[in-house]
Amino acid sequence: MAKRIFGVDLGGTTVKLGLFDEQGELLDKWEIPTRKEDSGSHILPDIADSVKAKMEEAGIEKNDVVGVGIGVPGPVDGKGVIHKAANLGWGVFSIREELAVLLGGIPVEAGNDANVAALGEMWKGGGRGCENMVAVTLGTGVGGGIIVDGKVLSGSNGAGGEIGHIHIVDEEEDACGCGNHGCLEQYASATGVTRLARKRLEKDDKASSLRDGELSAKDVWDAVKAGDELAVEVAEQFGDYLGKGLAAVAAVANPERFVIGGGVSKAGDILFKYIVEPYKKYVFHGSRDAEFVLATLGNDAGIYGAARLVLG
Amino acid sequence: MAKRIFGVDLGGTTVKLGLFDEQGELLDKWEIPTRKEDSGSHILPDIADSVKAKMEEAGIEKNDVVGVGIGVPGPVDGKGVIHKAANLGWGVFSIREELAVLLGGIPVEAGNDANVAALGEMWKGGGRGCENMVAVTLGTGVGGGIIVDGKVLSGSNGAGGEIGHIHIVDEEEDACGCGNHGCLEQYASATGVTRLARKRLEKDDKASSLRDGELSAKDVWDAVKAGDELAVEVAEQFGDYLGKGLAAVAAVANPERFVIGGGVSKAGDILFKYIVEPYKKYVFHGSRDAEFVLATLGNDAGIYGAARLVLG
Numbered sequence: 001m002a003k004r005i006f007g008v009d010l011g012g013t014t015v016k017l018g019l020f021d022e023q024g025e026l027l028d029k030w031e032i033p034t035r036k037e038d039s040g041s042h043i044l045p046d047i048a049d050s051v052k053a054k055m056e057e058a059g060i061e062k063n064d065v066v067g068v069g070i071g072v073p074g075p076v077d078g079k080g081v082i083h084k085a086a087n088l089g090w091g092v093f094s095i096r097e098e099l100a101v102l103l104g105g106i107p108v109e110a111g112n113d114a115n116v117a118a119l120g121e122m123w124k125g126g127g128r129g130c131e132n133m134v135a136v137t138l139g140t141g142v143g144g145g146i147i148v149d150g151k152v153l154s155g156s157n158g159a160g161g162e163i164g165h166i167h168i169v170d171e172e173e174d175a176c177g178c179g180n181h182g183c184l185e186q187y188a189s190a191t192g193v194t195r196l197a198r199k200r201l202e203k204d205d206k207a208s209s210l211r212d213g214e215l216s217a218k219d220v221w222d223a224v225k226a227g228d229e230l231a232v233e234v235a236e237q238f239g240d241y242l243g244k245g246l247a248a249v250a251a252v253a254n255p256e257r258f259v260i261g262g263g264v265s266k267a268g269d270i271l272f273k274y275i276v277e278p279y280k281k282y283v284f285h286g287s288r289d290a291e292f293v294l295a296t297l298g299n300d301a302g303i304y305g306a307a308r309l310v311l312g
Numbered sequence: 313m314a315k316r317i318f319g320v321d322l323g324g325t326t327v328k329l330g331l332f333d334e335q336g337e338l339l340d341k342w343e344i345p346t347r348k349e350d351s352g353s354h355i356l357p358d359i360a361d362s363v364k365a366k367m368e369e370a371g372i373e374k375n376d377v378v379g380v381g382i383g384v385p386g387p388v389d390g391k392g393v394i395h396k397a398a399n400l401g402w403g404v405f406s407i408r409e410e411l412a413v414l415l416g417g418i419p420v421e422a423g424n425d426a427n428v429a430a431l432g433e434m435w436k437g438g439g440r441g442c443e444n445m446v447a448v449t450l451g452t453g454v455g456g457g458i459i460v461d462g463k464v465l466s467g468s469n470g471a472g473g474e475i476g477h478i479h480i481v482d483e484e485e486d487a488c489g490c491g492n493h494g495c496l497e498q499y500a501s502a503t504g505v506t507r508l509a510r511k512r513l514e515k516d517d518k519a520s521s522l523r524d525g526e527l528s529a530k531d532v533w534d535a536v537k538a539g540d541e542l543a544v545e546v547a548e549q550f551g552d553y554l555g556k557g558l559a560a561v562a563a564v565a566n567p568e569r570f571v572i573g574g575g576v577s578k579a580g581d582i583l584f585k586y587i588v589e590p591y592k593k594y595v596f597h598g599s600r601d602a603e604f605v606l607a608t609l610g611n612d613a614g615i616y617g618a619a620r621l622v623l624g
Contacts, residue, residue, distance in 0.1 A: 075598060078443075078461055132468040146564060148467075149390055153460050155566020156444040159598025160460075166563045167556055167594040178596060244479055251478045252458060252564040254467020282479040284490060286387060286471025 001064045005310050006051050007120075008070040009113065009302030010034065012087050015047060018303030019054060022066065022311075024124050028054070029303060040089035048102035067107035069309035070095060071116030071302045075158025080110040083158050109309040113302055115152040115161055118145020118259070120305030125297040126259040134255045135295065136163065136246065138264035141177065142185040142192070146253050152309075153253070164189070166245045184245040188238060190217040190263050197234045206230050221267035235274045243278025250279075250287035261295025268294070316372050317622050318363050319432075320382040321425065321614030322346065324399050327359060330615030331366060334378065334623075336436050340366070341615060352401035360414035379419035381621035382407065383428030383614045387470025392422040395470050421621040425614055427464040427473055429573070430457020432617030437609040438571035446567045447607065448475065448558065450576035453489065454497040454504070458565050464621075465565070476501070478557045496557040500550060502529040502575050509546045518542050533579035547586045555590025562591075562599035573607025580606070 002021055009016040012034060019028040032050050035042040051068060054060075072095065074085025080096025095110035111119070118127070118135030127133040131150045137143035142164030146153040153160040164185035165178050172182035174195075186192050197210055197220045208230035209223050223231035246258060260271060272292045280288055297304055314333055321328040324346060331340040344362050347354040363380060366372075384407065386397030392408025407422035423431070430439070430447030439445040443462045449455040454476030458465040465472040476497035477490050484494035486507075498504050509522055509532050520542035521535050535543035558570060572583060584604045592600055609616055 130468075144564075148460055148465050148472075149463075151461075153465075153565065155460075155599075156442075156568035156602075157566065157598060159562075159596060160564065160566040162563050162566070162596045162598060165596035166560045180594065180596070183596075248478045248560040249564050250471075251474050252456075252472065252561050253465065254469065254472040254474070256468035282492065284471060284474045284477035284492070284495075286469060286474060287467075290468075 001061065003066050004060050004064055005066045005307040006054075006068040007303035007305070007307030008047055008068060009116070009306055010043065010047070010070060010072045011113075012036075012073060015043075015050075016299070016303050017047070017050060017054070018300070018307060019058070020304075020307040024304065024307065026300070026304070028058070029300070030054075034088075036089055043088065044095070044099050044102055048099060051103060062104065062106060065106050067109060067310035068099065068103060069109045069111075069116070069306035070099065071111055071113040071306045073113050076110050076112045076154065077156075077158050078154050080108070082110070107310070111152055111306075111309055112154065112158055112161075114143035115145040115154060116305035116309060117261070117301035118147055118161070118305065119152055119308045120297055120301035120303070121259045121261070121295050122147050122150070123308040124304050125301060126261075126293045126295045127257055130255075130257045132253070132255045133257045133259060134163075134246070134249055134253060135259045135261060137262035138188055138190065138260065139262035140190060142189045143262070144249070146249075146255075148253065163245060163249050166248055168241050168245055184241060187241040188245065188264070193217040193220050193234070193238055193264060196237055197231070200230060200234050200237075217264050218266070221270065225270060239274025240278045243275050244282045246275070246279050247282035247284075247287075250283050250290060254287050255290055257291040257293060259293055259295050261298075261301065265294055314376070315378050316376055317378045317619040318366075318380040319615035319617070319619030320359055320380060321428070321618055322355065322359070322382060322384045323425075324348075324385060327355070327362075328611070328615050329359070329362060329366070330612070330619060331370070332616075332619040336616065336619065338612070338616070340370070341612070342366075346400075348401055352397075355400065356407070356411050356414055360411060363415060374416065374418060377418050379421060379622035380411065380415060381421045381423075381428070381618035382411065383423055383425040383618045385425050388422050388424045388466065389468075389470045390466050392420070394422070419622070423464055423618075423621055424466065424470055424473075426455035427457040427466060428617035428621060429613035430459055430473070430571070430617065431464055431620045432609055432613035432615070433571045433573070433607050434459050434462070435620040436616050437613060438573075438605045438607045439569055442567070442569045444565070444567045445569045445571060446475075446558070446561055446565060447571045447573060449574035450500055450502065450572065451574035452501060452503065454501045455574070456561070458561075458567075460565065475557060475561050478560055480553050480557055496553060499553040500557065500576075505529040505532050505546070505550055505576060508549055509543070512542060512546050512549075529576050530578070533576075533582065536579075537582060551586025552590045555587050556594045558587070558591050559594035559596075559599075562595050562602060566599050567602055569603040569605060571605055571607050573610075573613065577606055
C-alpha cells in the first residue's frame with residue numbers, strides 16, 4: 001500500500017490532525033479537543049489513540065506509516081525535546097520518544113508550532129520552492145519561522161525565530177508580554193496595530209473614521225483601504241517598524257522570501273505597500289531583493305508542516 | 313596513510329594555507345601571495361599548485377586527501393558558487409567545481425570567509441562544543457558567522473550573517489560603507505569605536521586622556537581600563553548598540569554562545585562588562601543565558617574553518 005504520513009498541530013484548545021501521502025496531498029483532516037487537565041498528561045495518549053483509530057478506519061498498516069509529525073506551542077529543540085510549555089502544563093521531556101512509544105514504535109518528529117507552520121508554507125504554501133525563507137505570523141503576537149536550507153532553525157533551546165521580540169523602539173514605556181520594552185510584537189501584531197491606532201487618535205483631533213465605535217486591526221486596514229488619512233499614518237508607522245524588524249532578520253538569515261500570515265495578513269496585498277519600502281531602506285543590499293508574499297495555507301499550515309517534518 | 317585535509321583562507325593580499333589531519337590538528341601552515349591581476353584568474357591555479365607542491369613535499373597521495381576547503385572574501389552560496397567578489401575581480405562561478413578540476417578531482421568545499429572563520433572557532437576555538445553559535449568579528453567592519461546545528465548559515469545568496477548591517481540608530485546622518493544609515497558596524501567596529509569617541513569628545517570639554525594625540529580603538533579601550541570617565545561613556549554606548557544588535561541576532565538564531573573576535577576583541581574580557589548587560593536587557597528571555605567568550609584562533613580561524621568545511 002502507498003505510504004502515509006500524519007501531521008499533528010497541537011493547539012491550546014484543539015488538536016488538528018491530517019493524513020497525507022508522501023507527496024504532501026492532504027487526504028483527510030479532523031480535530032480532537034486538547035485535554036489540558038492533569039498537567040497535560042492526556043494530550044499525547046489522546047493523539048496516539050486518534051492516529052491509531054484513523055489507521056484502523058482507513059486500513060493503514062503500521063509499516064505503511066512513514067511517521068507522525070507534531071507541532072507544539074512551546075520551544076522544541078532539534079532532538080524533539082520540549083523545553084516547557086506552560087499553557088499545556090508540560091515540563092521538559094522528549095515528545096519524539098514518548099509519542100513514538102505510544103504509537104508502538106512509529107517514528108515521530110516534533111517542532112515548535114510557528115516553525116512547523118513555516119515548514120508547511122515552504123512545502124505547499126506561499127514559500128513553495130524556497131529553501132531559505134521566513135514565515136511571519138502577524139496574529140495576537142508576532143511569530144516567526146526561519147527556514148534555512150530547507151530545515152527549520154530551532155536554535156540552541158528552541159527559541160529560534162522569535163522575531164516578535166526584536167527590539168525596535170527605545171522610548172517604549174509599555175511592557176511587551178515577554179517583559180521587555182519596545183518589541184516588534186508591540187507594533188506589528190493585531191493588538192499592536194490597534195495600539196498604534198489608539199495612540200495616534202489620542203495625539204490630536206484629526207478626523208478619522210476610526211474615532212467611531214470599536215477598534216480592531218481589521219477596522220484599521222479597512223480605513224486604510226478607504227483612504228482614511230489617519231489610518232494611513234498608522235499603516236506607515238506599522239510598516240516602518242515591521243520593515244525595520246524584517247531587515248534585521250534578513251541581515252542574519254538572508255531569506256529568498258518572506259511569507260506573511262496570521263490575522264493581520266487578511267488585510268491582503270495592501271500590507272506590502274507599507275512594509276516593503278521601509279524594508280528596502282533598512283536592509284543590507286544582499287537581501288534587498290527578497291520577495292514578500294502572503295501565506296496560503298491558513299490554519300492548515302501546521303498540519304502540512306508537521307507532516308513535512310517527518311520527511312527530514 | 314592517514315587522511316589529510318587542506319584549509320585555505322583566501323585574503324585580499326595573502327592566501328593562508330593549512331594542512332590538517334582529520335581530527336583537526338594543524339600539521340603545517342604557509343602563505344602565498346594573492347595575485348589579483350587579470351581579473352583574479354591566477355588565484356585558484358596558484359592555490360592548486362601550492363596544494364599539489366605540498367602534497368609532493370610531504371608524500372601525500374591524492375587518495376589520502378579528504379578534500380580542500382576554502383574561505384573567500386565574498387558571498388558564497390550553499391553550492392560553493394561565488395556571487396561576485398569585487399576586490400578579487402571575480403564574477404559568478406563555482407569555486408567548488410573550478411578548484412576541483414585544477415586539483416585533478418580532489419573534492420572542494422567553499423564558503424564566505426567570515427562564515428568559515430566562525431566554523432573554525434566552533435571546531436577548535438572559542439565555540440568548541442557548540443552546535444549553535446554566532447561568531448562576531450569586530451574589525452575594520454563588523455562581520456558575523458552564524459552556525460546552526462553545526463553548519464554555516466549562508467542564506468539564499470550568501471548574505472547570511474551580515475550582522476554588521478543590522479539597523480541600530482534611526483538618527484544617524486553619516487552613511488555606512490554599505491550605503492545605509494545607522495548600521496551596527498558604524499558603532500561597533502574599530503572605526504566605529506573611534507568615531508563614537510570622536511563624537512563624544514566634540515560634545516563638550518570634559519577632560520579625557522583621549523584628547524591627546526592619535527585616537528585608535530585600542531586607545532579608547534586602554535583609557536577605559538585606566539578609568540577615564542569619558543572613555544567609559546563611549547564604552548557604554550558601544551555596548552548598548554552592540555548588545556542591542558546581538559539581541560536581534562539571538563531573536564532569530566538563538567545561539568548558545570557568542571564568540572567575539574577581530575581587532576577590537578584584543579581589549580579582552582572588559583568588553584563583556586559593557587556588552588552583556590544591554591544584551592540581557594534587550595534580548596528575548598529564551599536567549600538570555602547565551603554565553604559570551606573571546607575567539608581563540610586569531611588569524612588561523614579561517615584555515616581551521618576551511619578544513620572543517622570539508623567534513624560537512
